[in-house]
Amino acid sequence: MDFLSNLISGLSLGSIYALIALGYTMVYGIAKMLNFAHGDIIMVGAFAVIVCINTCGLPVWLAAVVSILCCIVLGVLIERIAYKPLRRSAPLTVLITAIGVSYLLQSVAQLVFGSEMHSFPKVISMPTIQIGELTIKGNALVTLVVSAVIMVVLTLFIGKTRMGKAMRAVSEDKDAAELMGINVNKTISVTFAIGSALAAVAGIFYGSTYGFIGPYTGSMPGIKAFVAAVFGGIGSIPGAMLGGLALGIIENLSKAYISTELSDAIVFGVLIIVLLFKPTGLLGKKIKEKV
């Protein structure tokens, strides 16, 4: 039973990674860039909740909405101002810009909120559930369920809707998509908006899970989610979900049964091993083209 509860909290942590990894993978798929500022959006989302609840006294749901909207606006602005002018530049230029944006967000947060950790308000009031010997934390359960719903909705959106299909078309071939009448710039903005909204949700769950937020809080889950995206196959949406969940489970089980100190090393070790045998990640595919 102990194992099962560890597995469930691993899944819950993993679904946070998955939400962030989705943003990485969608942006990579469509803009062919690694948005290393993505992790810091989580931190901005979490701080937005802190300000909304502690300073403005807003109810939890409204704080969540405001936080999501802030992150959407921020994500779209970052793309427009920092990345769009570099769309035809070398990948390294874009990568360095993304790292710069990441530091910028961290520094601005430090300027505004100071470098100390802030306690995150209690936004999830679900009690711990006890079924026989199985203990499930309310927080973990809510995280898991909400993330699952988001992932199902996102999968349907990408697979079935007009905009979702346009996103796939743009990620495959921008010029061809443009020739179909698809507004490529708008589609890229929508992708950044969705990724940032998911990061905001992840930020709220991350804050509720760990209880504290600081200006650098976004970088570690950001990097792990990036690892999850690569692990699952960067560019692949089911890959990001699978990679995120796998990472959360590996991390939590290593913490529980091997060593808390070594858990991160184990997580990254697994990534290295997977990439040795499957360089495109678990679900990453090389499409074979018939001529």
Place this chain on the structure above:
Amino acid sequence: MQMLNVENINVYYGQIHAVKDVSFEVNEGEIVCLIGSNGAGKSTVLKTVSGLLRSRTGCISFMGRDISKTEAFRLVSAGLAHVPEGRRIFLQMTVEENLQMGGYTAGKETDARIRDVYERFPRLKERRNQIGGTLSGGEQQMLAIGRALISAPKLLMLDEPSMGLAPILVSQIFEIIKELHAAGTTILLVEQNAEMALKIADRAYVLESGRIALSGSGADLARSDAIKKAYLGG
């Protein structure tokens, strides 16, 4: 009536001057061909017309409207469709999804037009749920043309539709072009296969290193000695 008028365009790739003072026109109901060897600038001309590239000078007008500054995606609903070189279908999307993308701006008409395309190309219907990347070269070309037809274009621009296809498929593609033309679509065709292209062309332009070297009716050009030597193998 003049449908497309291109006047004095100059297109650069960085320092490279790829298209030099090119002017030509396409009248409603015509099949016009741009022929020329590899690297002559044919594809660049088409990309500039469809808005993927910009000319530094001159003017492009389509149906009487200046489109030289219009974004590419807006031209589709204006009636301009461009089947790019190398087909460029979406390899990871199904045949049907590819066709749906062709109807991105066509709204409610899309489903009916997809049915029309299936009627014209029954092979695509058989493979409607297959991923684009699994189609053969000829099927991909049919999909690329079918996809462009979903927007019900007034002017269809085809860039090397015969490239990489077996001779029997090349004739099939040219038959399809003739049928589309007979059904009322104006066609601007870029081809390296000058022999086939000149046979169906009302008029043709010959591009040589970025400039228009010759122009005339398809039949006249097919008889011209210079053309025979350079493009028709004797």
